[in-house]
Amino acid sequence: MRALILSGAGRYADPWHPYAETSSRLAELVADAGFDVEIREDVDAALGGLDDDVTLLVVNAGDPDRSSVDGEPLPPDAEAPAVDDxxxxxxxxxxxxxxALHAAASSLRDLDAFDRAIGGRWEWDVSWHPPFGEARVHLVGNHAVREGxxxxxxxxxxxxxxxLHDVIEPIAEHEQDGIRHPIVWAREIGPSRLVYDALGHDVRSYDSxxxxxxxxxxxxxxxxxPAPTAARPPATGAA
Known part of the structure; x- marks a missing residue:
């Protein structure tokens, strides 16, 4: 089994996340699961040449529209490379x-296929987060990912x-000001499967x-x- 980790660099880097460090931790976990692992920082080229034998794609990269040093939006006339979807x-x-990990919710914005697959997005001026610190994770539902x-x-x-722009199956939530927010969810897209995990800001998350x-x-x-076609439990859609 072969796994490819897309690690934030170039236009997928940002000033907030140490992608090289977290991708290294992820590579350990993926290798422990029995995969041959490759980390690629040339994200666009890696996606454009995605091989048929890659069975696991790990997305640990940032927002290509905010890849400047200070994290501000790129100028409207900034030329983005063509990405093969x-x-x-x-x-x-x-x-x-x-x-898909953490900032992946704002990444690969040029790829309609990824947008359809992930089911929810970080949207600037709408999405947010409290200050970094102690995070209480509440497991919900009965999905296999939360087993044990x-x-x-x-x-x-x-x-x-x-x-959220499509149906998700929540796996974990956090509570802020009395409101529950999904932070881990699963999706099945035809024969494919996706898990989005909003945790993973830096290596301290992977020390847990x-x-x-x-x-x-x-x-x-x-x-x-390919995912089995047996009946699946009900999922939660966007409100």
Whole structure:
């Protein structure tokens, strides 16, 4: 089994997230699951040449529209490279597992296939997060990714008010000001599977044994593609 980790660099870098460090931690977890792992920082080229034998795609990259040093939006006349959507669209058709972490909710904005797959997005001026610190994670539902896990606490950011544009199956939430926000969810897209995990700001998140266990469960679920067509439990759609 072969896994490809897309790590934020170039126009997918930002001043807030140490992608090289977190991608290295992710590579350990993916390798522990039995995959041959490759980390690519040339994100656009890696997607444009996505090989048929890649069964797990890990997206750990930032917003290409805010890749300047200070994190401000790029000028309207800034030229973005053409990104080939075809290989990812074909992978979704044949069956691939996708693990999208943290800032991936704002990444790969040029790819319609990824936008359809992830089911929810970070939208500037709408989405937000409280200050970095202690985060209480509430496990919900009965999805296989949460099997054997209980609520836990870790040091991380808590993404809030992510905008859902398709059906998701919530796995974990956090509570802020009396409102529950989904931070981990699963999706099945035809024969493909996706797990989005909004945790993972820096390596302190991956120091949490509970978070590592959740990611290990996610990888185990994602490896079973093409996904079976048996009846699936009800999911939650965008409000």
């Amino acid at each position: 075809g290989p990812l669209a074909a992978a979704l058709e044949r069956g691939i597992g996708i693990l 896990l209980d609520d836990f606490t870790l040091e991380d950011e808590r993404y809030s008010s992510l905008l 044994p509970e978070h590592r266990a959740l990611i290990a469960n996610a990888i185990d679920w994602l490896r079973h593609v």
